[in-house]
Amino acid sequence: MSRYLLLYSVLFLSTAFAQAQTLQGKVISGEEGVEFANVWIKELNTGAVTDSLGNFSIKVSETGKYTVQASRVGFQTSQIQITLPLAAPLIFQLTELDGGLDEVVVSGTMQEVSKLDSPVPVEVYSGNFFKANPTPSIFESLQNVNGVRPQVNCNICNTGDIHINGLEGPYTMVLIDGMPIVSGLATVYGLTGIPQALIDRIEVVKGPASTLYGSEAVGGLINVITKNPLNAPLFSVDGFATGWGEVNLDLGIRSSLGSKVHSLTGISGFYYDNPIDNNGDGMTDLTLSKRISIFQKIQVDRPNNRVFNVAARYVYEDRWGGQMNWTTANRGGDQVYGESIYTSRWETFGIWQLPSSENLNFQFSANGHSQNSVYGNTIYIADQYIAFGQLTWNKTLGKNNFLLGTAYRFTHYDDNTPATSSDLGDQNKPSVIHLPGIFVQDELKITPTQSLLLGGRLDFNSVHGSVFSPRINYKKSWNDNTTILRLSAGNGFRVANVFTEDHAAFTGAREVVFTEELRPETSWNTNVNLVKKIYTNGGTFIGIDGSAFYTYFTNRIVPDYETNPNQIIYGNLDGSAISQGVSMNLDFAWANGLTLTGGATLMDVSLEEDGIRTRQLLTERFSGVWSIGYEFFKSGLKIDYTGNVYSPMRLPLLGELDDRDAYSPWFSIQNIQLTKSFGEKWEIYGGVKNLLNFTPPANSIARAFDPFDRGVAFAADGTVIPTPENPNALTFDPTYVFAPNQGRRGFLGLRFRVQ
Structure with missing residues (x-):
């Protein structure tokens, strides 16, 4: 038995x-x-x-x-x-494959550190993140990032800026490889024409970063990190076309000059020449554009692994929008209305580690932006040149990691408007600003799981004088970095720049008026960030990243659209402004190939003057984004469903008689894509953008039928007189815009890569 x-x-x-x-x-x-x-x-x-x-x-x-x-x-x-x-x-x-999402960040502390170890909360998005919804530019790709919204500022020329947590474009600094390149108006050009195949990752910091980066980094910064030439594909091509006739092509080439010099070349082209007027207002729904961009990066191997790389980029764009029968022969005339913009922009930037026993790095950038624009019969010609240099010294002493730096920025701006005329009015007087500064930062490793970051910056503006920006950050982690708490407080400042403030560059329908010499804005920000990572026994990953933020402004520079419908009046707010809210990012990954990324931001951006509190124009209270992907491992097929949703925004009306809605509706832009892989080199992808076919109201452009205001009666003070032919006292105005006019369209693309 x-x-x-x-x-x-x-x-x-x-x-x-x-x-x-x-x-x-x-x-x-x-x-x-x-x-x-x-x-x-x-x-x-x-x-x-x-x-x-x-x-x-x-x-x-x-x-x-x-x-x-x-x-x-x-x-x-x-x-x-x-x-x-x-x-x-x-x-x-x-x-x-291409640098991946290696969790190394530089934007928070100006040094390469693990994202988990950074005391400053930094959001990281790999180049592959944006492949779920391919677009012709990074500017458009950012629509899938929580708390970041590409804002189109003109229904006709379609130029825009980047909003972070509700703050407008001039508050967003854009960097390429850590070097300041653009802000304000130039944001749309700085994020256009970078071949996406050359992007390693994009880092987003929300909240003031002026302690390290100076003026403009008030609302936050976007740092575009390009690939290390050693990790980039030998050759890559990515091209797609849409049902509207848009064609985009990106090329990337890696090469070597000998054994120590490595090169990365990128060429990006965009072509759209198909006027469409689906809303029937007589104006193009989408700006026509021809754009070419060339990018070159060189990296040199040096003794003792010292760093030296230099990069340059050139962008040229010819874009126009307006009445459907407009041609270049009508440029600048008053018979057929069109907004035509010729942009020529160059940039160079790099880093050189000095041959010293100490860790000394010299970083530099320079750019030139030339713009020749006409808005109907209004001509706007502007040139801006910026040079930037920065020397940093990094030293670790015991538990302290010191960073000491000195920086200098030179800005030269000239245009054909009264903004750069002399006091006599008959002579030109370009704006020239010198901005030297010094900064210091100390990261103290209190314990293996706790760190404290202290920093301060002193800048001297040749026009406005000295500005001081301090900050403090604290980080605590638990359970092998699966739970992280970050506390931050800091100061930001912004010196007004004519080129970013002059909205003639956005639309010629209004005159730009400065009521005073604009004083620097100052902001104070606090932020609480909590990160939690969960790994279940069933092989599921859950990531939670939540933040609460509060920013208080003094001397806020506010555009007034409402006092005079023919003007945008700029001045410092005689009061205060706040931006406050909470945001949450969620990441889910299941072992069967299903991934879900979602985010939501609830915020209040408002202004207070003379005891009256008003909500900021063109700012949503709630926004949400999502990206759902599923990979069929056996067939090499992947499906991606992406989208965003926005709550109503207060819109700029043309007076009390304007009968258009004062607030935008809830709206959502959703996209779907299928990608099929053939081995490791080929991919075919296609799908539909704007599945719900959402577009703004057809009357978004006021008096689109009378762009030269021939049927408008004006009083002596410039205000509009209601008449039987114009009972609502409107003028031609394309600034009542909160979403793109481009409706549903299909797209088809091809990727090829040799690793």
Whole structure:
């Protein structure tokens, strides 16, 4: 009896082992574990997601031969044939495809640190993140980033700026590889024409960053990090076309000049020449555009791994919008209305690590922006040149990591408007601003899980005098960085720049008026950030990133659209302004290939003057974004569904008689895409943009039928007189805009890459 019982026990245990066992292993890149990688057993249609150290564990019901696949955005997919049971853990070594999302950030502290170790909250989006909704420019791609909204400021010329947490474009600083390139109006050009195949990642910091970056970094900054030439594909091409006739093409080429000089070349082109007027107002719904951009980056290998790289970019664009029968022969005339903009822009930037035993780095950037625009018969010609240099010294002493720096910015601006005329009015007087500054930062590692960052900056503006900007950041982590708390407080400032304030560059329908010499704005910001990562036993990853923010402004520069319908009046607010709210980002990843990223921001941006509090124009109270992706591992097919939603915004009306809605409706822009991979080199993708076919009201352009205001009666003070032909006292005005006029359209694209 005991013999049979023993035999039965052995058979039972053998069967149980065969039916229930665990496949364990690790996914690594180099020597580091790869977090958030999908490990999938194809034959069993089951898998898991790696934890923060790259480990995974999958329960398998039966022994046998299987194909196991490890994949992660930004890495080359790896497959291994195995036979279960295995005697040792399974190890996957992944190769970076294009830099990936390596969790290294520089924007928060001006030094390369792990995103988890950074005391400053930095959001990181890999170049692959934006492939879920391909667009002709990064400007448009940012519509899928929580709390960031590309704002179109003109229904006809379609120029715009970037809003971060409700603050307008002049408060957003744009950097390329850590160097300040653009702000304000030039934001749309700085984020246009960068081949997306050359982008490693985009870092977003929300809230003042003036302590490190100076003026303009009040609302936040966007840092576009281009690829290291050593990690970029040897050759890449990405092109797509839409049903509206838009064509976009990006090329990337990696090369070497000898063994120590590495080069990365990018060419980006966009072409759209198909006038469409679906809303029937007689004006083009989408600006026609021809754009070419050339990007070149060179990196030199130096002794002791010292850094030297330099990059340059040139962008030229010819864009126009207006009445459907407009041609270049009508440019600047008063018979057929058109807004035509010729833009020529160059940039150069780089970093040189000095040959010293100390860690000394010299960083530099320079750019020139020439704009020749006509808005009907209003001509606007402007040139702006900015040169920037910065020397930093980094030193670690015990638990302290010091950063000391000195910077200088030179700005030269000239145009054909009264803004740059002399006091006599008959001579030209370009705006010239010198802005030297010094800054210091100390990151104290209190314990292995706690750090404190203290910093301060002193700038001297040649027009406005000295400005001081301090900040403090505290970080505490628990449970191997799966729970992180960050507390931040700091000061930001912004010196008014004519080029960013002069909205003649946005529309010629209104005269720009400065009521006074604009004084620097000052803001104080506090922020609380909590990050939580959860790994379930079933192989599911959940990431939670929540923030609460509060910013208080003095000397706020506010555009007044409402006092006079023919003017935009600029002056410092005789009161205060606030931007406050909460935001939440959620990330989910299931082992079966389903991923979900979502975010929402609830905020209040308002102004208070003479005891009266008003809501800021063109600012939503609520916004949400999402991206849902599912990968069919066996077929190499992926589906992406992306979108955003915005609550009503207060819109600029042309007086009390204007019968258009004072607030925009709730609206949502949604997109869907299918991507099919053929091996490791080819991808075909296609889908539909703006699935709901949402567009603003057809009457968004006031008096579109009379763009030269020939049927408008004006009083002596410039105000509009109601008449039977114009009972609502309107003038031609395209600034009543809150969303693009472009409706639903399909698109089809092709990617090819040689690694």
